[in-house]
Amino acid sequence: MAWKIRVTASHAPSRGRGPVPPLIYRAEAYEDSDRFREGRWGCGHEHPTVETALNCGQEWLNAQPGPLTETA
Numbered sequence: 001m002a003w004k005i006r007v008t009a010s011h012a013p014s015r016g017r018g019p020v021p022p023l024i025y026r027a028e029a030y031e032d033s034d035r036f037r038e039g040r041w042g043c044g045h046e047h048p049t050v051e052t053a054l055n056c057g058q059e060w061l062n063a064q065p066g067p068l069t070e071t072a
């Protein structure tokens with residue numbers, strides 16, 4: 001099974017401070033062979049940057065059995 005990692009961005013839930021909620025990033029994994037690229041795993045963190053989310057996804061990937069795949 002070949003996994004790919006992607007990062008999704010969304011607005012953090014408004015905490016009542018400031019006019020615009022900050023963007024948060026989450027790592028998500030999907031199967032390379034899935035034509036719909038449905039997310040099969042998503043981390044539950046609120047990463048402040050794309051980079052940390054990617055690292056999080058990469059760590060998850062490394063913990064999976066099977067051949068390593070490239071990061072999308």
Ligand SMILES: [Zn+2]
Binds near residue numbers: 043
């Ligand atoms: Zn994470």
